Amino acid sequence: MESDSSSENRQRLMLVTGMLGAGKTTALRVLEDLGWEIVDNFPVRLLDRLMDTPQAAPRELRGPLAIGFDSRTRGFDPESIIRKVKDLGERPDLEVTTLFLDCASHELERRYNETRRRHPLAGDTPVSTGIRAERELLAPLRRWADILIDTSEFTANDLQRAMRDRFANEDAQQLTLTVSSFGFARGMPPVADLVFDMRFLNNPHWDPELRPLTGEDLSVGEYVRKDPAFAEAFERIRDLLLLLLPRYREQGKAYVHVAFGCTGGRHRSVFTARQMAAALREHGFSPTLLHRNLGARAADLLEGSPRREE
Structure with missing residues (x-):
């Protein structure tokens, strides 16, 4: 009984990452609508410091927290991120989950061409080159993530619905x-x-x-x-x-x-x-x-x- 009670009082922490253009911003926006506190583009190396910051509300009254980051985040290093999150996951006061948003390369390329945005890792090379480099960089995180959502066939509304279906509690779904x-x-x-x-x-x-x-x-x-x-x-x-x-x-x-x-x-x-x-x-x-x-x-x-x- 004691372990069940302590489990209920743990701070929920979700790390949201994935391929650029796969829908991280949309996913975080839905989580915010569902009552999560959102911090995007947070330097993950400072994550343990953030979780140790004293808060006014007792732990059992704190809402869930979602941290968004991607390959553009300062100090981004998948292997060190995995080590840090593993350490956080062993803490008895935290319930840590990692969500990875993926998307087929051809669809990401189409989205970049449609919006006329440059891929941050492409430089002066074609978009496809930046996407390949990013996919290779993120491979360890993708393999290690608890939850994987592939948005290749999703519209923005489809992703919103998928996020609500997976993460909304009964109260959040009430109209x-x-x-x-x-x-x-x-x-x-x-x-x-x-x-x-x-x-x-x-x-x-x-x-x-x-x-x-x-x-x-x-x-x-x-x-x-x-x-x-x-x-x-x-x-x-x-x-x-x-x-x-x-x-x-x-x-x-x-x-x-x-x-x-x-x-x-x-x-x-x-x-x-x-x-x-x-x-x-x-x-x-x-x-x-x-x-x-x-x-x-x-x-x-x-x-x-x-x-x-x-």
């Missing part, structure tokens, strides 16, 4: 979902990803008894639900969201805001947003429900009333 209501008369929500206009539904505002109420009141909900178009429209929007939301999550989108609008943001949009949030909860999502204009003073002129009582 932060907001469902909101708003009134078009007071402007569109500036950060909504999906906006649904509910103004095609019958408007409770025109019923004098319902006008002072909101979509949170049962009588308003019954009125909106009785509209012949409501049930089918609601089901289609719900099914669309159930299709899209998992895809957004797979693509690495951390936040999604779904907004429902009506004229004043007090009746139809409020009721629909409440119903949709409940429906999404039934399918395993945990949306936050917000009503942008619910607390605003009822504005009859915004709804088009021919007469406003003072």
